Amino acid sequence: MQHSFFKTLICPGLIFWLYCWLSPAPVSAQQYNFRSWTLEQGLPQSQINDILQDNKRQLWLATRGGLSRFNGSTFQTYTKQQGLSSNNIACLYQDSRRHIWIGTSDRGLIEYDNDEFKIFNTKNGLPRGGVSDIVEDEKGHLWVTTARGVYYSSSKGQFVKYNALPEHNYTTLAFSPTGQLWVGSKENGLYKIEDDKVVNITTRNSDLPIDEILTISHDAKGTLWIGTTDGVATVKQQQLTEFKLPYTHFSPRVTNFTHDNYGNTWIALYQHGLLQYNGKEFTLLTRLNGLRTNRISTLTTDKEGNIWIGTDGYGLQQYKAPWFVHYFDFGTVSEPRVSALAQGNNGKVWLGTDDGHAAHLVDGQLQWMQKRPWPEGTTLNDMWVKSEKVMWVCTNRGVWYISPDSVRHYNQQSGLASNEVYQCSPDSAGNVWFATANGASRFSKGKFTNMAVTEDSSPKRVYCIFNDSHNKLWFGLENGVYQVNNSKLEPVLELQHFNIDEVTSIAEDEKGVMYFGGFNYGLVVLNKAWQRPKLFTAANGLPNEDIKSLFVDKTNNLWVGTTRNVIKVELEYLLKTGGINSQVYTSQNGFSGMEVSSNTITQTPDGYVWFGTAKGLTKYIPKLDRRNKVYPQLMLNNILLFLKPTNWQSLGYNVNKETGLPRDLKLTHSQNHVTFDFFGINLSDPERVRYKYRLKGYDEQWSHATDKTLATYARLSPGIYTFELLAQNNDGYWTPKPLTYTFSIVPPIWRREWFIGVLLLIVGGSVISVVRLRERSLVKLNSLLEMRVQHRTRLLERKNREKEMLLQEIHHRVKNNLQIVISMLNLQARHVHDQEALEVMRSVRSRVRSMAVLHERLYQHDDLAHIDLEDYFRVICEGLYAAYGVTEENIKLELEVPTIKVDIDSAITLGLIVNELVSNTLKYAFQTKQNGILRIMLEEQGYNTYSLTVSDNGKGIPEGINLENSQSFGLKLVTSLSKKLSGRIAFNNHYGTKSTLHFVLPS
Template identity: 50%
Template sequence: MRLICFLCFWVVTGNAVLAQQYNFRNWTIADGLPQSNVVDIIQDQRMQLWVATLGGVSRFDGNTFHTYNKQQGLASNTTTCLFQDSRNRIWIGSADKGLTRFNGVSFTVLNTNHGLPAAAITSITEDKLGKLWVATDSGIYVWSGKKFNRSPHFPAQPYQVILPGAGGAMWAGSKNKGLYRLQQDKLQHFTSESYSLPSNNVTVIYAEPGTDNVWVGTTEGPAVVTDDKVTTLPLPPSVTDAAVSDFVKDGYGKMLIGLQQSGILKIDGDEIKHLTKANGLTSLHITSLYVDKENNIWIGNEGYGLQQCKAQWFLHFFELGDIKDPKITALAQDTKGRLWFGTDNGDAAYMQNGNLTMLEAKVWPPGTNLYGMWVKSEKDVWVSTSQGIWNLVPGKANHYTTAQGLPSDEVYTIITDTQGRLWAATSTGVAYLQGNTFHAVPVAGNYSFTKAYHLFRDGQNRIWVGTDNGIYRVKNNRLEKVKLLKQPFAGVMSVAADNNGWLYFGGYNYGLLAYHEKTGKAKLFTSANGLPNEGIKTLYTDRSNNLWVGTNNNVLKIDLPYFHQTQKLRFRSYGGENGFSGFEVSNNGITQTPDGKVWFGTTRGLTQYNPEMDRINTASPELMLTDISLFMRPTNWKKQGFKTDPATGLPVNLRLPFRKNHITFDFQGISMAAPAGVKYKYKLTGHDQQWSETTDQSFATYANLEPGTYTFKLKAQNSDGYWTQKPLAYKFSVIPPVWRREWFIGILLLLATGIVISVVRLREKSLVKMNALLEMRVNHRTRMLERKHREKELLLQEVHHRVKNNLQIVISLLNLQARHIQDPATKEVMQAIRSRVRSMALLHERLYRHNNLEHINLEEYFREICESLYAAYGVSEENVTLYLKIPDVTIDLDSAITLGLIVNELISNSLKYAFQDAATGKLGIELHQLENDHYQLMVWDNGIGAAEGLNQQKSFGLQLVASLTKKLGGEIKYENNNGTKFILYFVLPS
């Protein structure tokens, strides 16, 4: 038998179907709507919502309503319908004044002057050729581009709707004559009599996307037209008035039918759900339905404003039977998958197939806080409370307190081990039940804690304990402290594990700790490294390998496969903006039922998450600049003389004076799903090197901008992390002051250039005068130097002439003396002296005969020495041929005399000894430059050669040669082979 039968002595069952609360958001006149009767809704190309009311039209950007009425150019405040054509123009129908067309800048009224009747505009549409069709109270009209003409195909009568269908057909619904289809100029008429329409009063037509179905709404209910077949829909018994106001297909492919007096019908497969106020509708009087680009459902109400239904993957149970505003503190499920819960006020119940069964007669005192439940079987239920533990079995309820060994009556968690023993975590310690007595578990070592919040049994059947002083583990019936981090980690209120060997510990205000025992890895996540909220109250791993983290203000769904691969967090956060309206999740307040739905116990009741319905919003926000101001004050750009964009009021081609270089940009990223979740990045090219940090502020200020050209760029991210692909860009410039402008700088440059040219020219004139004067002085000095040079040369020539004459006198004296000498040896000596003096005289004679006193031609000099010696020794060149190979070198006077004396001695020696008895031969002098200033002088003959012992007994002449060689810093070598050869190596001064 069922559990309730076994426990009938204390359980009073009351089955009730629970109302599922959807995520609705409401806007009324207090929020900016011009009037509370919303008659039509559309969304433009910039994702802004347009809302038609009986008090004008509002453009809604997710935060603010911008209202247009007759003062802004509307034909009438009593609007009836809206339409956006293929050129993005907004058409607004009225009940009494025709049409108004808005092109993004201004309004244009089209009325009886343009062919429209003086009747209400009920519907506007456009065919595939771009032709505008209008339904009125007196017929169907078509816009020709200049005026409206009544369509001759449709009868002249009141119509409520006009709509294009598949294959170019045009559908029209009349107020009391049924439905019409115009195709290829052929009109087909559907009525309740001929085609079983629910009523001939057609209120709305909807062409279902992707099908040939045309949904028709009447005052007696909906029907579907497929080809020529009309099918009516059976309605739930709860629908008392079937008049249809609108159709729409949501993002899950479900058809929604708005009813004028009875709420909304939702067709889910074969099931038709009736949504009423119990599901969150503010009113049953539905006037319009619309699904925007982010799959949010918008609902227009009669007298109750505008509603938005979003995040349909969350359903809420804010009232549980007779329990108003329940605070769920205990959550569990039994072996049949039924969901059990308890509250902070002692209420207990379970849910099955949407039905609630309350436990009416409680065995615990009123106001007892239920912390946890464990349904061991249908006949064995355990409940941990603030007043101890109750075990409910057939016929009785066993109560365990400190009297039965519990460390405290405040018991937070209960679990069982592999031996079937019950373990309890209390406000003062941990204990396990053996028999009918609880035994406290001691703490090993010098560790201690005050409260044990949570017990968890992992895949290896080890029991982990979360306490206010960290993590403990049961080992040998003792609690051992587990240190996984160097820094403190406490307030552990929940523990969970996955199938990959990871354990997760939630530390309230300490963050999330992941630990892999096999590898020893421990990773702590806090607000510093990606965790948005450190106030973790409960953890749970579902069957889809997600880790759910319940915090004190939202819920995180962490992708565990991504964490296993990267050791980083990738998660989706659920809060009020994206459907999680339960606020704070209770301790141990998450579980998953066999149907895959995840349940949350919160401070506002129960919340159900359906993973099959979850959708990520991939529509990035639509960006727009809302204002540009100077010095953070409202700026009237027109009054300041700037041209403005008529659509936005923002300046065009903005060029700011250099003193107005403090600019603020106000902007908005339009996302109807979660306006408050939009975040931004921006940068000012020409000023910023990179994008700003992500921020939720919708303005950016730049002060003290330097003159130049800038482009403000903006990106936005929706609440699911999708960024705009193309940034918004606004280009402007700051004009430099007069003294920094190009034309002013050009004038300055011209002036400076003129001044420089004038100065240069004056300087040139001065330099010309100075150059002329200097030239005169230089010429004068040159003439004086030349004169002195000539005088010097003349003086030197005279000196050399006198030296030569004096040497000639010496030679004459030597000749006179030689005449009186009879001794041959003495004569020979006198002749040698005379030849030596003669060689010096020849050099001085050459110097005073030539103008160049610095350059001495050695070849001519050596030739004259040889000619003098040939004459002195009576040798002719016919007998002894003279070979000279002397390069053109520059030599100073002293070195020339030295070389001349050496050559004189060596040639004299050859003429005296080499050629005996008038023998013929050759005599040569060769000078070679070896490297740099090093030279080689060779004097050779091919005579009879020198006598043996010449090197040991040198003559005076050879001694003189050796001495002169040392003077030149050189050395001399002697060869005696087929004649004699003297080789002199020396260095000439550079």
């Protein structure tokens, strides 16, 4: 059965091939990127006579319906109602003072300066009628052409006729880079004026094509371009020659010139479109290439490199993004969707559409296959062009093999895994592999072998196949990336953990790094130099995850085709830093094809990159691609109060005529709701301008990037504020310095400095007055109180003296009573012969005497509450020395007692302790020794803590006697008295006796 199928197709193969391509159907020309504005978008009139870009980068348009100013988004129109002398505007010019001059076709000249118009007509020296062209010389004088001669401005603001020229109808004029004045006339050719010497150049004495001159311009190299009603002439090195145009089948009426940033000269042809000359060859652009009309009246190039085109009756157009050229109009093929794209060995581009059409590109023209072997409506998914006349075509109805010898069709009946075939690729062994909706198939020696997936018995959808530089096949499946092993598809283990599904495209760069695109999953990079593969999504820099096609070009860029745009990724940056540095191309910056079809990107030997899109075929020209590095021109349009426009002049402010904004703006505290209306002029793509702003004094942080052109601040407190504004252009370049505007909000009268000063003076005066009154009252009260205090003090002193006298009397009487006791003890001792009893009575007498000494000291001194311990201890010792018949010559007394005073109770207690310890020393320490030392020392150990030491260098205490447990009354008394002082006593028997009392005195 297969043999019969081949037989029916092999015989007519060569005839069919020749028939398909020998009758190519012509297609329309290439499409370029044009934007258009007409009356619907705000133009006052559709005939554009002249275009001017001013110093603020705004466009000014001369129309027959008035003057229009365009900022890239909106038009503002000026007519006679705003002060023009006529709505018929013929020409425009901006002088060195930045004033705009407007030449009308019927009512003289108009000067525009800061929204004010000044009219120049016959009263100012100009002839009746209009002005056709305006220039300025190096001295600042204006020169204008009229139907009655050439005029120049004088220092008195009047215009004077230049009489060196004859009275003709003059159309245009220009100064050459060398300072010569060139003037074109309507019927008498060209005039050159140098040092007031006039030379007339016509068809009779030069190569001038015709004597009717329409426009004069010069390029960056100094070449003078002269446009006439019948062609172009150029002047180089003072030599005029006719510039031959390539299209001789029409009469070229040249209306204007412009010179772009690429070194091209553009020639406006009134009825035949635009002619671009790059120094070597010409390119003609007409309605077939995207122009709205072939009637071009004027041209200009803006500072960003865009070409602006004024038409006769079709409004304004902009030519931008020349790096993209499109093939969208396929003649009889309506709404062409290029679903297959391939390149032959000779660099020829082949394409197929989703409704079965196929074509190849020859000399910039698509030639369509007239006779197709597949049924109508078949979707072509992929092509593999093996040679000039041999190819495989993958469709939704199987695979077609076309060669000069045969045309063969393979489908499921032939052994193919599925009729839906997405892509095909050869391997190093000469086999052809097919990615189908039901797995992968290998075609070898006329037979198909279908590959199963190892981990799943059910077939999987295979979207793409890629044969890398090592002849290794990679398969992109609906559930990941696979490779062939033992006639089965096995997943690539390195990539499994990403869980990337619907792998639609695979690519490889010159270093062998592999790239895998997952639709709605992102981009996976497998680089052996990295520790592990990396996934790029929107979260880490990939602008779009809807990947349908991947391709690495010759300059090491990865092209990522998505459903909404195309992305160019710089691979050197990606592999070096692990980050994404990309340029996104959308319809706004030239990529009008929008959605890129699956695996439809290729690059031809001439360096052009081709894309199959939902609208047709798009070509990218790398050498023309330039980033727009011109920053947006920032303008602060207005300042609104409470979101309402404000007439600042009516509020008494001095307004800057250039900006329309008030100078030295000082708002009241109630005018604290401020809105800034701003705009950044970016003519390449105004919709993609982004802004950041902040109000210093209110918020030091910049806002997030936004496309909003209003910034509102409410409830501002009094103070000084500065509004700062930054803008980003369509290619991501931010203005280096912000636009600033400083204003202030004046505090209310009760918060102003002078008011606060006056208020402080009043408050201060009031306080001083109150203080003085209070001071007088206090003085009187203080005097009265002092008198009362003095009286009470005298009373208290008298009572105190009385108490002191009473206390002294009491101490005196106590002392006397104690002396009586001592005397009685002495009398009694005379009648006692028992030595032990005498010793007891002597001890009691010494104890009583120590107390009597204390009271004696108290009534002899003024301070009745405290006693001096050193003097007290000395008197006690003297009494004991006398009682025991001891003198200081025998036992030297050393007192080391600091000058401290204690209360009576503590003094009595310490005196009794010293009395006992000294008595023991005098009785026992020096019985066998004639001389000795008795030392009493008082030391401060801490806060209110003291140590009292009574020591001698006598014979010491006999061994075996424990003083702490002694039954002696004296020692028991000492121990008891120590506890009264919250202390403890310790005894030491080393080189004599040493008794140390540690105690605490009450604070």
